[in-house]
Amino acid sequence: EIVLTQSPGTLSLFPGERATLSCRASQSVSSLYLAWYQQKPGQAPRLLIYGASSRATGIPDRFSGSGSGTDFTLTISRLEPEDFAVYYCQQYGSSSWTFGQGTKVEIK
Amino acid sequence: EVQLVESGGGLVQPGGSQRLSCAASGFTFTSYAMSWVRQAPGKGLEWVSTITVSGDSTYYVDSVKGRFTISRDNSKSTLYLQMNSLRAEDTAVYYCAALYAGRFDPWGQGTLVIVSS
Numbered sequence: 034e035i036v037l038t039q040s041p042g043t044l045s046l047f048p049g050e051r052a053t054l055s056c057r058a059s060q061s062v063s064s065l066y067l068a069w070y071q072q073k074p075g076q077a078p079r080l081l082i083y084g085a086s087s088r089a090t091g092i093p094d095r096f097s098g099s100g101s102g103t104d105f106t107l108t109i110s111r112l113e114p115e116d117f118a119v120y121y122c123q124q125y126g127s128s129s130w131t132f133g134q135g136t137k138v139e140i141k
Numbered sequence: 142e143v144q145l146v147e148s149g150g151g152l153v154q155p156g157g158s159q160r161l162s163c164a165a166s167g168f169t170f171t172s173y174a175m176s177w178v179r180q181a182p183g184k185g186l187e188w189v190s191t192i193t194v195s196g197d198s199t200y201y202v203d204s205v206k207g208r209f210t211i212s213r214d215n216s217k218s219t220l221y222l223q224m225n226s227l228r229a230e231d232t233a234v235y236y237c238a239a240l241y242a243g244r245f246d247p248w249g250q251g252t253l254v255i256v257s258s
Contacts, residue, residue, distance in 0.1 A: 066242070066243035068245075070186075070245075072186075076250075077249065077250055077251055078178075078186060078236070080245065080247075083242070083243075083244045084242075121185065123186075123244070124243075125243030125244070128191075128200045129188075129202075130188040130191070131188065132178075132186040132187065132188065134185045135185045
């Protein structure tokens, strides 16, 4: 099973600042199968990024994804108030799907 | 409007059974594999199970193998999760989600299962 480790656990930033979230895999992951989700309290997760770098429908361009192999990054260029949430990376491989433990982006 | 609506959650005793349902609408159910993902209170997301479009292949996380069974009725656009021998650690919000190219989208709003005496 591929383990995804996200860092940092919590990111405290001001609105307008840039957020950089990391997702490291225990073994190489196909970029085709690396996704990022946003979850707000009391809500279901929402797909943000798929294929490591493609934005899902309706996702603003301040969200971007990058990376390959074992290291992937989600960047929020300028934080809007509605972006403060928990973010999860997720991978698929060998008929198994795993999530990272999440990064909470909180208002400083 | 694309919608996934889960139902069937509730309080169940340890060792008991529960059946979750997920009704899909607004998209072509028969074009997507489907999955269940759960989230224990205050914790992260955990993939539970996946079923292919035809239902002929199913996959499970190790912790539920032999206890949970995923199924689907394409004529009703509905996904199911039969959960047996429930344990306290199965307490979670259970989300159904469509699966395409390894990613989950969309998601339902979730149904809470509490395993407790």
